[in-house]
Amino acid sequence: MGGSYTYKGKHVVLGVTGGIAAYKVPELIRALQRHGIIVEVIMTKAACEFVTSLTLREITGLPVHTEMFAPPVQWQTAHISLARKANLLAIIPATANIIGKIASGIADDLLTTTVMATRAPVLIAPAMNTAMYENPVFRRNLEILSGLGYRIVPAATGDLLCGEKGAGRLASLDVLEEEVLRLLTPKDLKGKKLLITAGPTREYLDPVRFLTNDSSGRMGYALAREAYRRGGEVTLVTGRTSLPYPPGVRTLPVTTTAELYETVMAELPAADIIIMAGAPADFAPATVSSRKIKKTEESALIPLSLELTPDVARAAGEKKDGRFLVIFAAETNDLVTNARAKLERKQADLAVANDLTEEGAGFQHPTNKVTLVTKEKVKALPLMSKEEVAKEIITTILRLQEGNDL
Numbered sequence: 153m154g155g156s157y158t159y160k161g162k163h164v165v166l167g168v169t170g171g172i173a174a175y176k177v178p179e180l181i182r183a184l185q186r187h188g189i190i191v192e193v194i195m196t197k198a199a200c201e202f203v204t205s206l207t208l209r210e211i212t213g214l215p216v217h218t219e220m221f222a223p224p225v226q227w228q229t230a231h232i233s234l235a236r237k238a239n240l241l242a243i244i245p246a247t248a249n250i251i252g253k254i255a256s257g258i259a260d261d262l263l264t265t266t267v268m269a270t271r272a273p274v275l276i277a278p279a280m281n282t283a284m285y286e287n288p289v290f291r292r293n294l295e296i297l298s299g300l301g302y303r304i305v306p307a308a309t310g311d312l313l314c315g316e317k318g319a320g321r322l323a324s325l326d327v328l329e330e331e332v333l334r335l336l337t338p339k340d341l342k343g344k345k346l347l348i349t350a351g352p353t354r355e356y357l358d359p360v361r362f363l364t365n366d367s368s369g370r371m372g373y374a375l376a377r378e379a380y381r382r383g384g385e386v387t388l389v390t391g392r393t394s395l396p397y398p399p400g401v402r403t404l405p406v407t408t409t410a411e412l413y414e415t416v417m418a419e420l421p422a423a424d425i426i427i428m429a430g431a432p433a434d435f436a437p438a439t440v441s442s443r444k445i446k447k448t449e450e451s452a453l454i455p456l457s458l459e460l461t462p463d464v465a466r467a468a469g470e471k472k473d474g475r476f477l478v479i480f481a482a483e484t485n486d487l488v489t490n491a492r493a494k495l496e497r498k499q500a501d502l503a504v505a506n507d508l509t510e511e512g513a514g515f516q517h518p519t520n521k522v523t524l525v526t527k528e529k530v531k532a533l534p535l536m537s538k539e540e541v542a543k544e545i546i547t548t549i550l551r552l553q554e555g556n557d558l
Contacts, residue, residue, distance in 0.1 A: 157337060157338050158188065159187040159188050159189050159333065159336055160187075160188030160189075161188065161190065162188070162189050162190065162239045162240070162336050163189075163190045163192065163237050163238055163239050163240075164184060164189055164190065164191050164192070164238065164239065164240045164241075164242055164332060164336075165192050165193075165194060165234050165235075165237070165238040165240070165241045165242070165266065165270075165272075166181070166191050166192065166193050166194070166242050166243075166244060167193075167194045167195075167196075167241065167242065167243040167244070167246075167250075167263045167266070167267070168193060168194070168195045168196070168199040168203070168208070168243075168244065168245070169196045169198065169199050169243065169245060169246055169247045169249070169250045169263070170196055170197070170198020170199045170201060170202060170247055170249075171202065171245040171246075171247050171279050171280065171322075172202060172279075172313050173245035173279040173321070173322035174199050174202040174203045174245060175202060175203055176245075176322060176325060177193075177203060177208065177244065177245075178203070178207060178208065178211050179325055180244065180325050180328055180329065181193075181208070181211050181212060182211065183325060183329045184329065184332060187333065189332075189336070190214075191212050191214075192212060192214050192215075192217075192234065192237075193205075193208045193209075193212055193214070193216045193217065194216075194217045194218075194234065194262055194263045194266060195208070195216055195217070195218045196218075196250070196261065196263055197218070197261075198247075198249075200218060205218055217234065217262055218262070219262065220261055220262045220265070232269055234262075234266045234270075235266050235269035235270035235271070235272070236269075236270075238266075238270055238272040239272055239336060240272055240273050240274075240275060240332060240335050240336055241266065241267060241270050241272050241273070241274045241275070242274075242275040242276075242277070242332060243263070243267075243274070243275070243276050243277065244275075244277040244322070244328060245277060245278070245279035245322050246276045246277055246278045246279065247278075247279070247280060248278070248280050248284050248285075248287070248290050248293075250263065250264070251276065251278060251290065251293050251294060251297065252289075252290070252293050254267055254276075254297060254302075255292075255293035255294075255296040255297055256293075273301075273303060273335045274302045274303065275302075275303045275305065275331060275332065275335060276297060276302055276303070276304050276305070277304075277305040277307075277322060277323055277328055277331075278294070278304070278305075278306075278307050278320075278322075279307055279320065279321060279322035280307070280320050281312060281314055281316070281320055282312065282316055282318030282319055282320045284320065285307055285318075285319050285320035286319065303331065303335060305323045305327065305328060305331050306323065307319055307320050307321055307322065307323060308321045308322065308323050308324060308327075309321070324399075326396065326399060327399040327400075330377065330380075330381070330398070330399040330400060331399070331400070333381055334380065334381045334400070337381040337382055337383075338382065339382060339383030340382055340383065340550055341379055341382040341383045341384035341546070341550075342382075342383035342384075343383075344383075344384050344385070344424045344425060345384070345385045345386075345387070345422055345423050345424050345425070346376075346379045346384045346385070346386045346387070346423060346424070346425045346426075346427065347387050347389070347416065347419050347420060347422075347423035347425070347426045347427070348372055348375050348376050348379065348386060348387070348388050348389070348426075348427045348429060349372060349388075349389045349390070349412065349416065349427070349428050349429055349430030349432075349464070350369040350371070350372020350373055350375075350376065350388060350389070350390045350391070350393070350429050350430050351367055351368070351369030351372060351390045351391035351392065351393040351395075351430055351431065352364045352365045352366070352367040352369070352391045352392070352393075352430075352431050352432070352433065353391045353406065353407065353408055353409045353411075353412055353430070353431075353432045353433045353461075354391070354392065354407050354408060354433065355408060355409065355433045355435065355436035355437060355461065356408075356437070356440055357437050357440065357441065357445065357456075358440065358441040358442075358443065358444050358445045359441075359442070359443065359444055360444050361444075361445070363433050363435060363436065363437065364433055365431050365433060365515070366515040366516055367391070367393075367430070367431035367515050368393060368394075368395070368515060368516050368517075369390060369391065369393035369395050369430075370395065370517075370518065370538050371429050371480070371520060371538050371541065371542070372388065372390065372427075372429035372430055373388070373390075373393075373395050373398055374538045374539045374541070374542040375427055375429055375542045375545060375546070376388040376398045376401045376403075377398045377401070377539075377542070378539070378542040378543055378546050379546060380398065380399075380400045380401050382546060384425075385402075386398075386400075386401045386402065387401075387402045387403075387404065387419055387422075387423070388401050388402065388403045388404065389404045389406060389412060389415050389416060389419065389430070390403060390404070390405055390406070390430070391405075391406060391407065391412070391430060391431075391432075392405070392407060404419070408436075408461075409432040409433055409436065409461035409462055409464065410461065410462060412430065412432050412462075412464055413461075413462040413464045413467065416464050416467075416468060417467065417468075417471070420468060420471060420472075420475070423475060424475060424476065425475065425476045425478070425549060426468050426472065426475055426476070426477045426478065427478040427545070427549075428464065428465045428468065428477070428478065428479045428480060429478075429480050429504075430464075431480075431482070431515075432461060432464055433461055434460065434461060435458040435459065435460060435461060436458065436459055436460075436461050437456060437457070437458060437459075438457040438458060438459045439457065463498075465477075465479050465498045465500070466497065466498050466499075468498075469498040469499030469500055470499065472499065476501050476502075476549060476552070476553060477498070477499070477500040477501050477502075478500065478501065478502045478503075478504060478545065478549065479494060479495065479498050479500040479502075479503050479504070480503070480504045480505075480506075481494045481495075481503050481504070481505040481506075481525075482505075482506055482508055482514060482515075483505060483506070483507055483508065484507065484508050484509055487505050487506075487507050487523060488505065488523060488525060488530055490505070491503040491505035491523070491525045492525055492527070495525060495526070495527065496527070501526070501552065502524060502525070502526055502545075502548065502549065502552060503524075503525040503526075504522050504523075504524060504525075504545060505522060505523045505524075505525055506520055506521060506522045506523070507521070510535075512535050513535070517538075518537060518538060519535055519536060519537055519538065520535075520536070520537075520538050520541045521533065521534065521535040521536075522541055524544075524545075524548055524558055526552070526557075526558060528557070529557050529558040530558070531548075531558040
């Protein structure tokens, strides 16, 4: 089961080539190291003009490889040794030159011979001027590599060093980190489509005031990232949050609970697994003012009349038709009893319950402490990061789908 996977000790051989975007590489290395990944660097001669081998050696804590025929520290052929130890070979940034060489089967330096020798997945992140990026020869070379199974991370669009704006700048570090992690993650969700909700909804009183809740969206976003890494095709329906959209995930923004309901109902038929991690507002004002209600108006003191919003999770349960449905239950008392009652009411397969009175659990925390509840079983998890909780939830879904218990 993929739920037992870890990034700790995974070995990424990182090829750095001669582009100005090489200055971003140290930050990427640090991001990967936070996951326990070992990063070992190969630099081309041109790369050494943009960032020093000393810098990368100090950050990685390992020798930096720059020469094909450098005297070995251990008696091993350098490109073969690097190719064999790699769980992933990533070339970041990748110039038009290195991409052309690899596409043409040229192996005339340490990096290209290592690419030729490795059986590990290869990730390529191009970075160059727009004219070069759009050159038909370069596009052909990129298509060749993509067709051979190399993972190409498309360049981003924006300001370039030359003063122009356009495609060609290195993909963001968040995107690169996510793509590296995805290639290192077991694909136990491959072929499955997941619909995940996240974040709060808003119900407006007037153009500037609204009812909402304290959800940060972190749990739903963590689930979307985890599912994407494990090979799932993920659609995230999200209320407004301060979080960047997860790379690689199809993301649909909504504001109100009615919009959430309409979007979920439209996306549900294509889904295999539905995870209702969002926190829709349960109530909406019965009337909405088209203009801002002034504090000085007597009408502002009239008691607020509320109406119920659509029950999105219940509607999903009624239409799930064999799909696997996960709901969340944020409670302040009788955690398991209330969660199980909600599970049955919504016709769900799994409830993820958390006690909002517990320190470090629930809204606005990077951590969570949850209890997994089915009709027959209960499993309490310790306090952990929301990323770790997401991993446990996805693993539990797969276990239950295979006929196992919690």
